[in-house]
Structure formats: C-alpha cells, structure tokens
Amino acid sequence: MTTIDIVHVLPGLLGTYGDAGNVAVLAHRARQRGYAVRILDVHPGDPVPAHADVYLIGGGEDVAQVRAVELLRADDGLSIAVAVGAPVLAVCAGMQIMGEWFQDRTGQRIEGLGILDLRTTRRQIRAVGDVVARIVGLPGEVAEHDLIGFENHQGATELGDGILPLAQVRVGIGNGAGSAVEGVVAGTVIGTYLHGPVLALNPALADHLLTSVLGPLEPLPDGHVREFRRARARRAGVTFE
Amino acid sequence: MKGSPLSAARLTVARLLGAAAGWASRATGRGEGETLPGVLILRLAPDALARLSANRSTTLISGTNGKSTTTALIVTALGRPTTTNPLGANVASGVVTALAASSQRTTVLEVDELSLRRIASDTRAHLIVAMNLTRDQLDRAGEVGRIERDWHRTFAESGAHVIANAADPLVVSAVGDAPATWVDPGWSWPGDSMVCPACTELLTRVEGRWFCTCGLHQPTANYRVEGTTLVLPDGSRLPIEVPLPGRVNVANMAFAVATVAHHGVSAQDALARCANVREVSGRYSTIEVGGRPALLMLAKNPAGWAAALDMLRPDDAVVFSVNAQLLDGADTSWLWDVSFEEFGGRVVGAHGHNRHDLALRLEVAGADPRVDADIDAVARQLPKADRLVVLATYTSFRELRRRR
Numbered sequence: 001m002t003t004i005d006i007v008h009v010l011p012g013l014l015g016t017y018g019d020a021g022n023v024a025v026l027a028h029r030a031r032q033r034g035y036a037v038r039i040l041d042v043h044p045g046d047p048v049p050a051h052a053d054v055y056l057i058g059g060g061e062d063v064a065q066v067r068a069v070e071l072l073r074a075d076d077g078l079s080i081a082v083a084v085g086a087p088v089l090a091v092c093a094g095m096q097i098m099g100e101w102f103q104d105r106t107g108q109r110i111e112g113l114g115i116l117d118l119r120t121t122r123r124q125i126r127a128v129g130d131v132v133a134r135i136v137g138l139p140g141e142v143a144e145h146d147l148i149g150f151e152n153h154q155g156a157t158e159l160g161d162g163i164l165p166l167a168q169v170r171v172g173i174g175n176g177a178g179s180a181v182e183g184v185v186a187g188t189v190i191g192t193y194l195h196g197p198v199l200a201l202n203p204a205l206a207d208h209l210l211t212s213v214l215g216p217l218e219p220l221p222d223g224h225v226r227e228f229r230r231a232r233a234r235r236a237g238v239t240f241e
Numbered sequence: 242m243k244g245s246p247l248s249a250a251r252l253t254v255a256r257l258l259g260a261a262a263g264w265a266s267r268a269t270g271r272g273e274g275e276t277l278p279g280v281l282i283l284r285l286a287p288d289a290l291a292r293l294s295a296n297r298s299t300t301l302i303s304g305t306n307g308k309s310t311t312t313a314l315i316v317t318a319l320g321r322p323t324t325t326n327p328l329g330a331n332v333a334s335g336v337v338t339a340l341a342a343s344s345q346r347t348t349v350l351e352v353d354e355l356s357l358r359r360i361a362s363d364t365r366a367h368l369i370v371a372m373n374l375t376r377d378q379l380d381r382a383g384e385v386g387r388i389e390r391d392w393h394r395t396f397a398e399s400g401a402h403v404i405a406n407a408a409d410p411l412v413v414s415a416v417g418d419a420p421a422t423w424v425d426p427g428w429s430w431p432g433d434s435m436v437c438p439a440c441t442e443l444l445t446r447v448e449g450r451w452f453c454t455c456g457l458h459q460p461t462a463n464y465r466v467e468g469t470t471l472v473l474p475d476g477s478r479l480p481i482e483v484p485l486p487g488r489v490n491v492a493n494m495a496f497a498v499a500t501v502a503h504h505g506v507s508a509q510d511a512l513a514r515c516a517n518v519r520e521v522s523g524r525y526s527t528i529e530v531g532g533r534p535a536l537l538m539l540a541k542n543p544a545g546w547a548a549a550l551d552m553l554r555p556d557d558a559v560v561f562s563v564n565a566q567l568l569d570g571a572d573t574s575w576l577w578d579v580s581f582e583e584f585g586g587r588v589v590g591a592h593g594h595n596r597h598d599l600a601l602r603l604e605v606a607g608a609d610p611r612v613d614a615d616i617d618a619v620a621r622q623l624p625k626a627d628r629l630v631v632l633a634t635y636t637s638f639r640e641l642r643r644r645r
Contacts, residue, residue: 012435016376016384021577021602028605044443061384061433063441128380129571150572152380195574200601224604224612227597 003036004213005052009078009094011041013068017152019058019091021197022206026054029206033217048077053213055081059092059153059195062105069097072113082115087209088189091198095184095191096120096155105154116186117160123176126154130236131172131194135205137164137185142208146170146240147182148201148232149194157193159184166192171236188212201229252292255285256341263338275326279334282341290333293340294364297324299348300500301361304372304406306545307493308351310485311370313521314497315349318511319504324348327522332356336364347504354388355381358395369396370404370500374411375433376578377542378570385433389415404499407462410451414438424499425462426492430544432578464499471495473508481512484519489548523642528631530560530644531620535629539638541569543578549632550580558626560590560619562633562641563599569634573598581606590619593637616641 008023027037042048044067048055055078060068072078078098082088088098096102099112102120133147147167151174158177159165165175166183174182174193183192190209192198199206203225211217233240259278267274282289302312309329316323324343326335331353339350352360354374361369371392376385392415396403399419406412407423411434437444440455452458465472469491471479483494498511520526528537540549553559565573573595585607591600596612603610611622620629633641 012432015578016433017379017572018574018577021574021605024577024605061386063386063438064436067436067441067443126383150380150574152383152572154383195572197574197577200577200605224597224601224610228601231595231597 001034001036002214003038004030004054004210005038005040005049007040007042007049007052007055009042009048009055009057010044010068010071011058012043013064014058014060014094016060016064017058017092017195018197019056019094019195022056022058022089022091022199025197025199025203025206026056026209029203029220030210030214032220033214035214044071048072048075048081050077050080051084052081052086054209055086055088057088057090057094057097059094065093065097065102066104066110068093069110069112072097073111078113079115082187082189085188087212089199089209090189090191091195092153092193095193096157098189098191099157102155116184116189116191117163118157118184118191120155120157121177123154123156126152127173127176127193128152129172130232131174131182132170132233132236132238133167133172133174133182134170135167137166137183138190138208140208141211142204145202145204147192147194147198147205148229148236149192149196149198151193152195153193157184166190171238201225201232248286248288248292252282252286252289255282255289258282258285259338259341263342275328275330275338276334277338278341279330279337282337283334289337290340290360290363293337294348297346297348297364299350299364299366300368300370301350301352301357301364301366302370302372303352303354303357304370304412305354305375305377305542306548307372307489307496310490310521310524311372311493311496312349312351314483314494314515314518315500317518318497318501318506318514319347319349320506320510320514321347324350326350329522333360336360355391358391361395361399361401366399366401368404368500368503369399369401370496371396371406371412371416372496373406373409373429373544374415375430375542375544376575379575380570380572385411386438389438393417402503404496404503407460408451410434410444410457410459411438413460414457421460422464422499422503423460423462424495425459425465426495427466427468428488428492430547432543464495466491466495471498471508479508479512483512483515484517485521485525487548487552523638526642526645528641528644530629530631531617533620533629535560535620535631537638537641538630538632539635540632541635543575546579546632550583553630554628556626556628558620558623558629559584560592560616560623560629560631561599561603562593562616562631562637563596564594564634564637565598566594566636569636576602581608584608588622588624590616590623592616592619593634
C-alpha cells in the first residue's frame, strides 16, 4: 500500500488556532482513499525531514512565532523540501515565517526563512472574521473555487512582484496590505491566513494537495462539509455552491 | 468615599432606574436581568463601580476556566451572606448589577479575564484568585499572551493578594512580585505555555514541574492537590470530598479553601460547608433529553473540553452540543484542538447551531456522529447506556439547562 508522509512543523508552537486539524483532514482524506499515512511531528530540536510528501505549518501567537522561526532558521529541511517541489501549506504565522521578514508585536523586524517573496508588517487593527475568497492562484479542479474560512491576524502581508495571491477576497480582509487578496502561491507552496481549519472547510484545497502527491483521487461524499460551508457562507452573507 | 453630592444623587437615580429595568427584563423573560441594570447605571453614573465598591471587602475570581464554580464554592465555604454574581455576568455591567442589588459587605465576584484590570482597580479588591490562562474565544481575545500582559499590569498596580495557580506559567509570569498564595492544582493544560512568557525560550517540564533558563519557574506551592487530597501550608492533609465530578473540581475546591483562609475560615469548615454542592448554576445538573435523564456539562475551549472529556466513561451515551454565537466565540477551529479521537468507533450525538462543524470534526476523529437540530431526536439515536451526558458550549448550555 502506498504511504504518504505528512510533516507537521512545530505543532506545539504553531497550532493555536486549531490548525492541527489540517493534518487530521489531510490524513483522513488519504486514508478514505485507501492510502496509509505517516504523520511526522517536528518538535523543537528535531530536524525537518527534507524528503516527505507534504508539509503543514500552522498559526501561533507572537512569542511562539518568534521562537519557531529561530528554530527553523537553524535547519534547512524545509528549504530543501521546497526546492525539490514538495507541496507546503503554511497558515497565518506559518506563512509569515516563510517570508523575508515580519514585524513582531513590538514592531521589531524578525528575519524569516526567505523561502517566499513576502514581507509582513503590523496592522493597526486586528483582522478578525469570516472570509470568502475566490481562488485565482491555482489551476485545475480548484481554480475559481470559493475558499471559506476565518481570519484572526494582525499582520499585513505584502507579496513580491513575481508571486501570485491564492485568492481574491469577496468577504473579509485577507492579506491586509492594501489590495483585496488572500494568501500566496509560489511554486508548490501555498500560504493563507484562513483558519477554520482551512482544509476542513475547503476539501477541494485538501484534495489539490493530495493529488499533487498521489495522482487523481476518487471524490468523497463530504455531506457534513457541504452543510458546514453552507452555514458559514450564510453567516458571511454570500451564497454559493 | 469622597465625591460631589451631585454624583451621589446621580448614582441613586441610576440605581432606581437600573432596578426597574432589571425587574422589567425578568418580567418579560428577556433574560438580561443580570446585565441591563448595570449597563444603565454605568451610563448614568460612570463612576458607579468605584462608588458601589466603597466599604466592602472584595474578592475577585478570574481565569479562563473554573471561575463560576470556584466563586460558588467560595461563597458556600464562607457560610455568610455575600454580594456575588452567581449567574456569571462577569464584565463591568454584570458586576455593577450585583453590587447595586446587595449591600452585603463581603463581596465575591467572578470577573472576565479581559475585564480584570479595570474591575480590580475600581473595586480596590484586596484578594484576587488567578486560576489559569489558556486559549478561549480568540476572535474576541486576540492572543492569550496579551491577557497575560494585562494581568501583569493589574497585579503590579492593585496591591491585592493573589491566590494563584503555580502550575500555570502564564499566571506565574503575570503575578510577578505581587504578594501571592500559590496553589498547585495537580494538573494543567500546557497548550498555551510551551514558550516562556518572560523570555520566549522553550519551557522545560520535569516531573510535573515547569521551569525556564531565565529563572521563571513553578513556585513552591502553599496548597497542593495530590489526587483527591489537599495538602495545606502546614503539611497536614485533608481529603477533598466535593460531590462535583472530576479532578478539575478538586482543583477548584483547593482554590476556594486557599481563598477563604484569608477570610478566617478553616479548611475543615470550608470543605464541610461545600460537602453538598452538587451543581453550580446548571453545571452537572440533570436535565431531560429524549425522555431520559441526562447529566449536563459545560465546556467552552480546549482546556475545558479536555477536563470535561476526562470525566466521561467509556459506556456513557454522549451528546456534544456546539454553538458559535457571540458568547461562545464565532470561530470553531478550536474543535480541532480537542481530542475527539478517543471516541473513535463510537456513536455520538452532534447538536447545536454548529452541529455540522462538530459532525465533520467527529467524523475525521473516527467517531460516528448522529446529527440533528433537535436534541431529543439525537439522543434517541444513541445506544442504550447507564448514563446519558450532554456536553455543551455556553449559549447552548444556557438553553439546555432550562430542560428540567
């Protein structure tokens, strides 16, 4: 049986908003299709495996984020994984960490991992609330799909010229750096500010990640997810699929 | 308290209007009787909180989980008339309502973590119980770290004596050098204290005690819980036999004992007085669901759910009920920080406005959720069991507790 290795980067530091759920959802969806799953938690002091199948990095509070980037800067596993084309999903603080730099809560610039061409400054007001955004940065099955999630961040993330946002915002704030875009796509790396968790609310995105590793996948019934999305969309004031 | 006759008169008028509003609210069943009077009073007399606190001995209880229960235990253990807010209205408006309703000098109030600084200052509380700080309603709170910093300023400014949780690094950091009595509740939820709040290094935990290279460490406890035994400052040991279930309530009782000691109540008397506390404002009460009795429990966030799940038995029939209204927190991502995996292979009930969020979580955890907006319909789909338990978030709990 084919086994898929999922790396969960620093779950104890970067997991304040339930983003461990992204790992659970990905694993569940792979197992439902008959694949075996190995979840590799990278704790402080562990090296980041360079050759796993997919990498998930969640969001965390300010102090934990600073500690996390210091730990990751001392390791090149994630950079190698990106260089060899492994899919990465980085949420909130996870996305900020992968950029050039970000501002901590005192306004000081903290050096990021330099993997993504983006920079994050601190917003005046926290961006909190439902987000609905149409995917513009990904091709195939998931193109034009409506992402739905919940944002809760004080970062304003500005993307470099060469990289695309993940989605166009219909409801909510998104990256918060001036234009109504959300997240980032750069090669096989996807960044987003959406919690929910994002893969729980957007199985199409979860399957996009899995397909890039496992090839074409049978659809799943997803009854509960449909109702979940419908209710959230209603709350956000939109209707869609 | 000094002040102009005009402001005193304004307060009198405000109290009369507040009392009338509270009466009207209860009479029409609108259920805001615990806060509406306070809202009105504060609007008319903004200094009401300080004025109404004059000539009182005030104890405040705050923290993410356990406030209401511990407040009730303290009131019971004191064994004397008190001013308190038993229905949990714990921001300024609720506190003012409670103060306006009673002139009993001994005042024991639960206070929301985000309101502690203001209320501690205005009431000039001399005793504050700092129970724990973990993630809860992050859409409202922002970051737990921010609450810790706010508390730190509170304890530095207030001069109050703090009854504080030694096992919680965020509480210890917040207390700083303020005078404190340390309580070790025997367990904690470490999810929000991986990193030292003082210096950002990773915390180390050895044999159940935490410490940091910067010097911040778990203080030696004055009161310590070992299983269901409370160890007192003089080393003597007492069994804690409170009918409330679970180790979390053993811990709550320990905080209550440590607190009432400052009011001259012995540990033996405190425990004896609390020996018949079986429910607290609906928590652990028995309601009717699907034609059978059910134990109703409240849990609001990952730490609280971990404690509640710990109280369930493998042969219980269980209904989870989740809302995401304003008072619950609008985002349900926290469900994925709860170990529902222990329900793998079991049929469980999923109820509440956000039952679909919950159903997905349960399905991914390997459980078999039965989903319905009608809790009686949900319960009827569960296997026969000796005990039916309903575990609900706040606004759902509030509705369900009326089903007696």
